[in-house]
Amino acid sequence: MNEACGVVGVAFPTSGAALSIYHSLYSLQHRGQESAGISIAHEGNTRSIKGMGIVPWVFKGNDLLAVPGSVGIGHVRYSTAGGSELENAQPLTINFSGGTIAIAHNGNLVNSEELRLDLEQRGHIFLSDSDTEVIAHLLVKDLMRNNLVEAMRRLMRRIVGSYSFVMLLNDILVAVRDPLGFKPLCLGKIESEGEQGYVVASESVAIDVHDGEFVRDIAPGEVLVITRDRMESHQIYKQKNTAHCVFEYVYFARPDSVIDGRLVYDVRLKIGERLASEHPVDADMISPVPDSGITSAIGYSKKSGTEYIEALMKNRYVGRTFIMPSDTVRKRAVQLKLNAIKQNIKDRRVVLVDDSVVRGNTSRRIVDRVREAGAAEVHVRIGSPPIVSPCYLGIDMPTREELIASQKSVSEIEAAIRAETLGYLSIDGLVESIGIPANDLCLGCLTGVYPVEIPGEKCVLRQLRLEEFDCGDSGEVSSF
Amino acid sequence: MNEACGVVGVAFPTSGAALSIYHSLYSLQHRGQESAGISIAHEGNTRSIKGMGIVPWVFKGNDLLAVPGSVGIGHVRYSTAGGSELENAQPLTINFSGGTIAIAHNGNLVNSEELRLDLEQRGHIFLSDSDTEVIAHLLVKDLMRNNLVEAMRRLMRRIVGSYSFVMLLNDILVAVRDPLGFKPLCLGKIESEGEQGYVVASESVAIDVHDGEFVRDIAPGEVLVITRDRMESHQIYKQKNTAHCVFEYVYFARPDSVIDGRLVYDVRLKIGERLASEHPVDADMISPVPDSGITSAIGYSKKSGTEYIEALMKNRYVGRTFIMPSDTVRKRAVQLKLNAIKQNIKDRRVVLVDDSVVRGNTSRRIVDRVREAGAAEVHVRIGSPPIVSPCYLGIDMPTREELIASQKSVSEIEAAIRAETLGYLSIDGLVESIGIPANDLCLGCLTGVYPVEIPGEKCVLRQLRLEEFDCGDSGEVSSF
């Protein structure tokens, strides 16, 4: 299952985990609104609460928030087509000979089906379709005969793909990021009721919400082992290159997050500026397609000198969680969501800045609405290159057949969405806006060349180097 | 987990499983009101719906009932202290190398902890605490290398305790009853929309609800394998003696069910008559403690010639599912539930007939209310012998310390519940009322001697004989 999610783990000396996780999940809500869950280790037990919907609904009136546990993890899950059920909510909790494991996972394994079949051949059974259950089976096997760090090393040798996960092994918090660092994961220090604690989370905003201190990104291939009084770092794998997901910068992450050293807001501003350089146009106004196009539109306006005026107003109450009661209503969804401001648009040459084009349908409807509202010309500028290939690493995208840029040239797309001109950001432009070398980014969906092996797709493997790892060595240790 | 539940399995040639299971579960609702679930095999998939609460709530408005599957199973679960969560609802569904298995289980394994630890030592992981997941792990292991019947044989050699379960192995319905036949399970033929089908269920009322034909009880040690067009019977184990639970007759089953050849209503009537012979009393009226004492009270009245008059009226709206909003209310629970009819009682010598005494608190409160209502004397007659030992085989009972008859003599209990006289049915009386030899009943809670080994308890093992079983032999086969 290809999923984008948000994870958080927290460890304090004596208490405060539950409420801290709640606040962090709230700040990561944009990474998933389908379900939310928290697991807290307390007095030898692991208590979990999971539910469908957004964070405040799931935990409303729930006494878990008052559990005095000091270590815990949390998860928000994104709704992909199908499979929207409570059984899929995380953390996944299992019992084994060594106690209890709870896992909250963000990412997508590309070999999970193969691993699952192999495990099934050995007699393992699965209660869900999730990658997370595969991870649990593998890990438990390794934990039977090895210490935690060695077990993690063996696990990471088996699983391929993107993964950033947090885990409770009884009352030990473990955080791990895959060797290529596809998905973000960062470390911070926070305070709660006078106690210092650690927080590990998908984005730095989950640290900010506590007025906490951002410490650093978790390194690709790193495993953190955090207990109530100390933290160990184990650099299990060291890679020459990474494969950070570019779409976290383009639209998935919050603009106020810092990911792998780059402020997302700043990347988007630069994307807008670069777009203005690459695809200038003589126009009267620059408008974002709200919300994800806002920052890039500001950048485009700044660079081009053309005025920033909003052509479209978004109805804040139309969300993915708001079910449309009928087909008739669904057809009207774009109108409900985006209203064109006629007076701002009339007789003007409008540049619309959006983050990406997937199937092209939404873009066409938006261009139509702006034109019907009286625009003299409609120019579309996209803050990312054409998406020509699917994502297998954790961003929810349709099949290759549905990706318009996989089927049509830019000029054909320009015609299809009925824009006067259409300009996509170049790959170089995106890479430079992010400020991370192309060799350290995953550009699979933009180039069709992936950093891991995927059956039927081209691949340029990142060169990995397995660290010599001495299980007796406890790695770098920090006290609280 | 010690649980009493209800199970049902249905197989038709082409469709109709879901609605038939729904009706059967409705008729088995008394066996469990905590949760309900249905799994239907359809076109290579197994779809399940589970939810908290009673059958009509769980499936209200649910489109599962319209799924055109022809084979399926269902489950209702009893609420025991704690563990009342959706995760525990059944059927349990798992994926393994051979496809999908769904299990709905009634009973309690006495060696599940041992089996679980053994499996955990071998690297297995568990997502729940249920016996059912243990069964699934064991079965899958055996299915890897054996055909279904041989795998069932191996499973049944490992698990000890009470179990009657139905299972979907992909689209094959399997029903099994433990070699001692603790828990009831019976077979019927039903019709739906012109098709003949089979139903397997905990009680015969689940056949009656379809106006179906009761075929027979599933034999202890028997495995039925039912597909959409035929049924095989495999007598895996054959035992000299069985160990049918007596409390199914005393209070758990519906009076209109026939279990192992005995109509429950008839057993209860005989219990009442026998009680009148064993503990006659010069009184003015015989009254049941409703509802479970009704039939025995009728029998007592008939035998004794003393008039049957209701001393207590039950509020039909006070149920186990109706949560009391506060402690103050809880204290008043008996008053809310049972009202003494003063005019029927006043100055009369009343015989109250109840099915059993567990802790003694409820009995005392009822005697008090009848006396306060003006009874001249209150005589209590109990349609079962004293419960001196816990049940490990699937009836929800408290610990030995809480069982009043484990701590006090009959005369002490008589004093404790403040009755003029107290008479328990003798063990012989119960056995003869049931009409099954004592050697074929489980009397563990009444004698402290159990038919299976339980650590710290006395045991007289039933003599088992493993049938020579040829895996190539498909047993007795019936067509639809």
Place this chain on the structure above:
Amino acid sequence: MNEACGVVGVAFPTSGAALSIYHSLYSLQHRGQESAGISIAHEGNTRSIKGMGIVPWVFKGNDLLAVPGSVGIGHVRYSTAGGSELENAQPLTINFSGGTIAIAHNGNLVNSEELRLDLEQRGHIFLSDSDTEVIAHLLVKDLMRNNLVEAMRRLMRRIVGSYSFVMLLNDILVAVRDPLGFKPLCLGKIESEGEQGYVVASESVAIDVHDGEFVRDIAPGEVLVITRDRMESHQIYKQKNTAHCVFEYVYFARPDSVIDGRLVYDVRLKIGERLASEHPVDADMISPVPDSGITSAIGYSKKSGTEYIEALMKNRYVGRTFIMPSDTVRKRAVQLKLNAIKQNIKDRRVVLVDDSVVRGNTSRRIVDRVREAGAAEVHVRIGSPPIVSPCYLGIDMPTREELIASQKSVSEIEAAIRAETLGYLSIDGLVESIGIPANDLCLGCLTGVYPVEIPGEKCVLRQLRLEEFDCGDSGEVSSF
């Protein structure tokens, strides 16, 4: 709107009203499961909580139960066809120049439409269709110029029909019963946390639930005015004859209630005995149609000497509140609800005792099921005379066209329900079983002659005598 409901009013010196009302409503739940409501006067305000469903659901977790008010009223409402919405839930609360009035009403006015039209002609507006709102308008008009008792007198001169209602006029509890006493209403003394208080309720079980003392029935035409420290009785109207509803005895009230001096259980027992005398039959067993036929069947068995054996078992979980998910299921409703016990019935001549026949459909289905279960003969005995005419006074009944006894003779009905014989209780038999002279009962639905004028129906008016009432006289006063 023709409605049967349950009402309760409570007054204590300083606190305890809410929880006492809650308990009383619980005991009156059989009078209405559609909605429930409580209004409490406290510190100059009237707080109300109303909701759909049964009492424990509506007030679950509600802090109203903790409101320290000492005076309040409550209501449970019966679900009639249509109009099942929260807007119709009671108590109805209104503000007027003199403060706040909350009313909980049981009964049916036969001139409400006329009164409503008259009020509308005078410019009044109505937010609901309920009789209660009509009562509120009339009462407020009278309260503008008169004291409470005089206003009640004027109100009672205007409204015609059945009504027993309790009312909060600010913090004064008022209880009133119509001059003919159609609907029951009684007075009791209860205790809560050391305080003595009064309770007024539809049935005496609402006093029993508190272990309270039954004081007396409210007299027809009487108005009780109860404050936190005293109670006044005003016999506003005195009638030569009353018109108590016979169906309260036949099936609506709880058997353990005492209504107008008669224990309902005792009436039903006598009904059964009388039925045995009027319609003897040579049979093998007497069985009730559960639940409402139980007591009469016991009486029939006692009188006839034929054995009482249950032929039908009721599924306790099939209730009016349990919605059937589809038409297919609805057709199976009788099977889900009542199961025939074949072994009890087979080859026997069965007498089925039921309380009444309305449309005849259910009776026919039950007779069919008993016969299919193997009965040699099926004799039906009905504990009430044929219902030939609709009820306009508060019992939920269908139109005349749908009443089978209005369309067919007894022998035709016998054929229609496919019974060997059918015997209805005679009107004399019913009257004598109740033990109240026919002149003091409402027999409208049995005779077609009503005690109040109803357009298109025959009427023999009860002779009323308006008491000379001196508004300065405060009536009979009791202190707490």
Place this chain on the structure above:
Amino acid sequence: MNEACGVVGVAFPTSGAALSIYHSLYSLQHRGQESAGISIAHEGNTRSIKGMGIVPWVFKGNDLLAVPGSVGIGHVRYSTAGGSELENAQPLTINFSGGTIAIAHNGNLVNSEELRLDLEQRGHIFLSDSDTEVIAHLLVKDLMRNNLVEAMRRLMRRIVGSYSFVMLLNDILVAVRDPLGFKPLCLGKIESEGEQGYVVASESVAIDVHDGEFVRDIAPGEVLVITRDRMESHQIYKQKNTAHCVFEYVYFARPDSVIDGRLVYDVRLKIGERLASEHPVDADMISPVPDSGITSAIGYSKKSGTEYIEALMKNRYVGRTFIMPSDTVRKRAVQLKLNAIKQNIKDRRVVLVDDSVVRGNTSRRIVDRVREAGAAEVHVRIGSPPIVSPCYLGIDMPTREELIASQKSVSEIEAAIRAETLGYLSIDGLVESIGIPANDLCLGCLTGVYPVEIPGEKCVLRQLRLEEFDCGDSGEVSSF
């Protein structure tokens, strides 16, 4: 009750009202998220659905949307302190001698208490506290003796305050705006399934959502009477001056709405520019307080030439409808809602543009967060003048004591919110930005001088002139 709400009315020749109202309410959701309701006239009946929460929740799965009515009204209600209950949801529906009236009201009467007392003195009763019920009582009285238009004239002579309401009188749609035009109300033409219809709504976005044609604002003092085939306009009152609410422009209305001829976006842009002129500051960046400060901040940036950079990011999932589970969480509400982007702020001189300051607490917390994030200086610019007096005309505001500008000077507020400088827009600046003469605006909350009489407050009455109105004259008529 002082309430800001949204209303809509729709009339088509034969069908389509319900779904059109649903869409319009969706677009007006920002005017109220507490409850929503729709009333549809169909075949002589008026059907209503009301519920708590936002539009998609209330009508999810509701079959009202399929009712083939052609005329209807809708309402969204704002949650003010207390009184958040279903009873207060609108439309209010009443029955009277002439049929049914449903009313959806936006505004606040300043003499409703006086009117209510007067009506109560005449024997009227009230089931709610709403102004709407007062309006219904008055209107019905007048409708008894007058035609609709004359009745409206009489009603409007009695009620004082702000009101824009839509009403169904049986199947006639009536729209009315108070003579001073406090609250917006506009008229549009829309199409649904090939039919032309009229829509009346609080804001023009409710026309845009249908791709409809904005016709005009309803004139202050105008009554529109719309049936399925024609529309009449009656200018009941004509005033020399109006009193349009300025806060609709400042923050309440959507930026893409046109109100009384002014695009709200344009007004806010001008507010920002004017603010830059009135309170320039040497700074490094202009940032809005999202969302309501965005457009003004763009204007400030444009005028000042200082760069527009977002200092604060809003968590879209923290809404007024999202209940905080505990006090601890509530304290963290600002952090959950607004995150400061450190990298954008660090060492910079930041200008924060917000729409208004009410109590000052939120402003102080925001300034603190921006300063903690490293800002060198924090300058606050407010797009409205100081609020010195409460609103009695329909904007939810606290008491005078709680309004910081009523208690402190600007320099004291500057100190209280800990900003380097604080600049409020001048009243002249606001008036000129709106582009409507001060004499035609309500500036009560900014000046303490109100356009209607309010006890204890200063008032300069707008000069009204009652039109000579001939009841036989049907006004200006348009056909569809």
